[in-house]
Amino acid sequence: MKPRAFEGGCLCGAIRFRATGAPVKPHTCSCAICRRHSGALTLSWVEFPAASVAWIGPGGRPATWRSSAFSSRAFCSTCGTTIGAIDDDPVVALATGAFDKPHLKDLAPTAHSYVSRRPRWWHVAAEARGRRED
Structure with a gap:
């Protein structure tokens, strides 16, 4: 059986990626670095071994900043689109919002990191209840 491939990229299309295989550690994070990197209260990630991620767009590899x-x-x-994080492990954590199909079940977060760093007025919920926006 052929391994599953997940594709995505940036807003302008210069950076494109293909991640092959099973996503690892789908989670959200509210640490200060994730908040500032994304400009949002939390960032949703999913990890893949670096060898499983191919940079397939005309822009090649994304730009990086050591965080x-x-x-x-x-x-x-x-x-300026947030693509993710490239760790020294070697792991590539891709921002779920950068995927072409971020709604896929395999990409759904199962944990939340740094809940204590979120604003007190914001509550992390597993899913929105009674509300659907398509």
Whole structure:
């Protein structure tokens, strides 16, 4: 059986990726670095081994900025889209919102990191109840 492939990319299309295989650790995070990198209260991630991620767009690999002792944040240098993080492990954590089909069950977060760093008025919920927006 052929491994499953997940594709996505940036707003302008310069950075495109294909991640092959099973996603690992789908989660959301509210740490200060994720909040600032995304401009949102939380960032949704899913990880893949670096060898399973191919940069297939005309822009090649995304630009990076070293954000910690073990990771660099990845983004499109043309449109600024958050792509994810490239860790030293070697792991690539891709922002769920950058996938072409972010609604796929395999990409759904199963945990939340740094809940204590979220604003007190914002509550992390597993799913929106009684509300659907398509």
